Amino acid sequence: MYALIDANCFYCSVERSFNPALEGKPVIVLSNRDGCVVARSNEAKDLGINMGQPFFQLAELRKQHDIAVFSSNYALYGDTSARLMSLLTHFAEDVEVYSIDEAFLLVEGFECLYPSYQDLGEIIRAKIDQWLRIPVSIGFGPTKTLAKIANRLAKKTPEHNGVCVLDTPEKIDESLKNFPVNEIWGVGRQSARKLECFDIKTADQLRKVPIDWIRQMMTVNGVRLVYELQGHPCKLLEVGQKPKKSFCTEPGFHRVTTDLAMIEDALTAHLSRVCEKLRRQNSLAGCLTVYLKTNRYRKTATGLPDKQHNPSRTIVLPHPTNNVLDMIHYAVGALNEIYAPDYHYQKVGIMLTDLVSADYRETNLFTAGLDEKRLKLSNAVDKLNQRFGSNKLRLASQQHNPEWPMQFQYLSKRCTTRWSEILEAK
DNA sequence: TCTGGGGTCCTAGGACCC
DNA sequence: TCTGGGGTCCTAGGACCC
Numbered sequence: 001m002y003a004l005i006d007a008n009c010f011y012c013s014v015e016r017s018f019n020p021a022l023e024g025k026p027v028i029v030l031s032n033r034d035g036c037v038v039a040r041s042n043e044a045k046d047l048g049i050n051m052g053q054p055f056f057q058l059a060e061l062r063k064q065h066d067i068a069v070f071s072s073n074y075a076l077y078g079d080t081s082a083r084l085m086s087l088l089t090h091f092a093e094d095v096e097v098y099s100i101d102e103a104f105l106l107v108e109g110f111e112c113l114y115p116s117y118q119d120l121g122e123i124i125r126a127k128i129d130q131w132l133r134i135p136v137s138i139g140f141g142p143t144k145t146l147a148k149i150a151n152r153l154a155k156k157t158p159e160h161n162g163v164c165v166l167d168t169p170e171k172i173d174e175s176l177k178n179f180p181v182n183e184i185w186g187v188g189r190q191s192a193r194k195l196e197c198f199d200i201k202t203a204d205q206l207r208k209v210p211i212d213w214i215r216q217m218m219t220v221n222g223v224r225l226v227y228e229l230q231g232h233p234c235k236l237l238e239v240g241q242k243p244k245k246s247f248c249t250e251p252g253f254h255r256v257t258t259d260l261a262m263i264e265d266a267l268t269a270h271l272s273r274v275c276e277k278l279r280r281q282n283s284l285a286g287c288l289t290v291y292l293k294t295n296r297y298r299k300t301a302t303g304l305p306d307k308q309h310n311p312s313r314t315i316v317l318p319h320p321t322n323n324v325l326d327m328i329h330y331a332v333g334a335l336n337e338i339y340a341p342d343y344h345y346q347k348v349g350i351m352l353t354d355l356v357s358a359d360y361r362e363t364n365l366f367t368a369g370l371d372e373k374r375l376k377l378s379n380a381v382d383k384l385n386q387r388f389g390s391n392k393l394r395l396a397s398q399q400h401n402p403e404w405p406m407q408f409q410y411l412s413k414r415c416t417t418r419w420s421e422i423l424e425a426k
Numbered sequence: 427t428c429t430g431g432g433g434t435c436c437t438a439g440g441a442c443c444c
Numbered sequence: 445t446c447t448g449g450g451g452t453c454c455t456a457g458g459a460c461c462c
Contacts, residue, residue: 030430031429031430031431032430032431033428033430034428035428035429035430036429036430038430038431052429052430053429054428054429055428055429056427056428056429057428057429072430219435219436219437220435220436220437221435221436244433244434245433245434246433246434247432247433248431248432248433249431249432250430250431250432251430251431252429252430252431254428255427255428295429296429297429298429346429349431
């Protein structure tokens with residue numbers, strides 16, 4: 001049996017857990033640069049606020065209702081998530097951290113310690129509430145996909161009280177008959193539309209399709225999905241961190257721009273950031289991609305859609321590296337090749353791929369000594385920036401124009417990771 | 427005025443090899 | 445008139461996840 005623990009509107013719940021005055025009020029959390037809504041409390045959902053809705057569209061609603069608004073406080077959410085995951089290891093040996101607010105547990109063999117899975121679920125919920133004040137939903141099932149479905153039912157059906165156990169064929173049959181196919185884990189908009197054409201609308205119908213047919217429709221992913229719905233595990237628990245295979249960063253500008261100098265400036269900053277991620281994982285990148293994106297929503301003065309340009313350029317680096325000084329020349333060169341002056345760009349992105357472990361570093365015969373020095377330099381820069389704040393020490397070419405950086409207007413305190421922002425009790 | 431920012435996996439098709 | 449039969453590797457693009 002697998003259990004899936006999933007926090008209810010996690011970001012909003014974290015804000016609430018450190019600010020009880022928000023209890024019962026509509027709360028929303030915004031994406032980077034306060035662009036879109038990425039988390040909503042139930043009260044906010046009841047007001048009709050949608051996932052991904054642009055924040056500026058809520059101006060009128062905010063006048064009518066007292067909506068608590070927050071920028072994304074990743075330091076706080078990340079730290080709370082780490083506490084949540086560590087708590088879960090008290091209940092099972094094998095814990096897969098699936099996302100910032102979700103974890104799969106392999107609970108087979110532990111049921112003898114508890115009267116039932118239902119009881120185990122309730123105990124976990126109570127413990128998380130006691131220690132973290134975060135509401136969670138818990139679903140149990142013989143495969144990860146069924147646990148996901150159980151979790152969804154636990155969240156949506158109040159009678160379940162946050163825990164749903166699918167442990168008998170009867171319960172599974174009953175649940176799948178009414179479960180919409182488009183809400184299944186792994187069925188996105190495209191597949192749902194295709195299945196709809198063949199009148200497959202519920203998980204139960206999907207479970208009964210011929211395997212060859214589903215392979216044609218949804219490739220091998222569809223095959224795995226159908227087996228999982230039938231109760232045969234295809235997606236196994238993945239414990240331990242797997243090193244990332246790529247890193248990218250593509251924060252948008254505050255407004256669109258045609259200014260190459262400013263784009264170069266942003267690119268330098270993004271590259272520094274993404275190299276830091278690389279070093280944190282002890283990896284080197286063999287390949288670098290620079291891309292530009294225009295704003296697909298933008299209209300010209302005449303109301304016509306603005307012309308779009310989304311070019312990219314990939315460079316194979318002469319040697320795998322995680323040093324910004326080794327890459328900056330290639331990145332800026334690539335940018336200059338793809339940039340065209342008559343487009344309004346919304347963002348410049350950089351992606352590092354072909355990652356290898358830094359333990360396998362291939363040294364260049366002619367620059368080995370220099371590489372060593374540069375490695376020490378980047379490590380020193382990382383440490384200083386960790387201690388004094390990010391970007392305190394940076395390349396001279398970065399941020400000659402400080403217009404583009406992120407803006408977070410509604411940020412709460414980073415009260416679990418910064419002494420200066422610790423909560424005060426009055 | 428303002429519309430996020432990350433990731434993974436799979437497939438088809440092209441280029442190349444003998 | 446008829447033009448083989450295996451392979452591998454790479455890339456772009458699609459679909460999905462949070």
